[in-house]
Amino acid sequence: MSEGEWGSKTEQEWREQLGDEAYYVLREKGTERPFSGKYLSCDKEGVYRCAGCGQKLFEADHQFDAHCGWPSFDKAIQGAVEYIEDQSHGMMRTEILCSRCGGHLGHVFDDGPTETGQRYCVNSLSMRHEEDE
Numbered sequence: 001m002s003e004g005e006w007g008s009k010t011e012q013e014w015r016e017q018l019g020d021e022a023y024y025v026l027r028e029k030g031t032e033r034p035f036s037g038k039y040l041s042c043d044k045e046g047v048y049r050c051a052g053c054g055q056k057l058f059e060a061d062h063q064f065d066a067h068c069g070w071p072s073f074d075k076a077i078q079g080a081v082e083y084i085e086d087q088s089h090g091m092m093r094t095e096i097l098c099s100r101c102g103g104h105l106g107h108v109f110d111d112g113p114t115e116t117g118q119r120y121c122v123n124s125l126s127m128r129h130e131e132d133e
Contacts, residue, residue, distance in 0.1 A: 018052065025125040026052050026103035029095070034069025037124025042071070046131040048122075053101035055080055057127060058120065066112075066119055071127075073120040074112045081105065081120075096120060 015023045024030035039048070042063040047056050048071075057080045058073045066072035079099060086095040086107065096105045105126045112119035 014052070022051050022125045025123045026105075029104040030123075031106075032070070032123045032125050037071060039071040039122075039124040039127065039129060040069070041065075044129055044131065046129060047077075048073075048127040048129055050098040050101060050103055050105075051126055051128050052098060052103040055098055055100040057081065057098065057105065058122070060129070064112075064114065066121070068119070068121055070106060070121045071124055072112075073122065074114040074116045074118050076120060081108075083108070096122070098126075 011027065014027050018026060021032070025032060042060075042065055044060050044063075046060050048058040048060065049056055056077050058076055062073045062075045064072055064074060076096070082097040082099045082102070084095040084097060086093045093107045093109070096108050097103060098105060103126060106120065106122040109119045109121065110117055
């Protein structure tokens with residue numbers, strides 16, 4: 001499927017591809033329960049890809065333990081993430097989406113402990129890990 005075709009999938013096709021839990025996060029902008037995601041631990045090498053379209057999102061060496069309940073990164077792969085103002089739930093936040101398929105990944109905050117000052121707070125269900133070959 002070419003990049004332009006990601007937007008032409010029906011919601012039923014997305015649900016069939018992703019399953020109910022990942023569909024809730026990626027397509028309905030849901031959030032998995034804190035401390036429940038399989039990528040919470042930052043002991044892997046490789047890359048994290050979008051669970052919807054496979055685009056590379058984050059390098060594993062940019063993951064850190066923010067003790068916030070979700071996988072955290074201090075930097076996204078250039079061009080992989082789209083940033084949208086999010087005023088839901090009475091808060092002002094920056095939502096992060098996959099720039100290819102528009103899947104909801106989580107939010108980014110300006111309180112990261114590394115030199116970037118960023119904390120990308122990402123749902124494990126929105127991505128899959130791929131080890132270096």
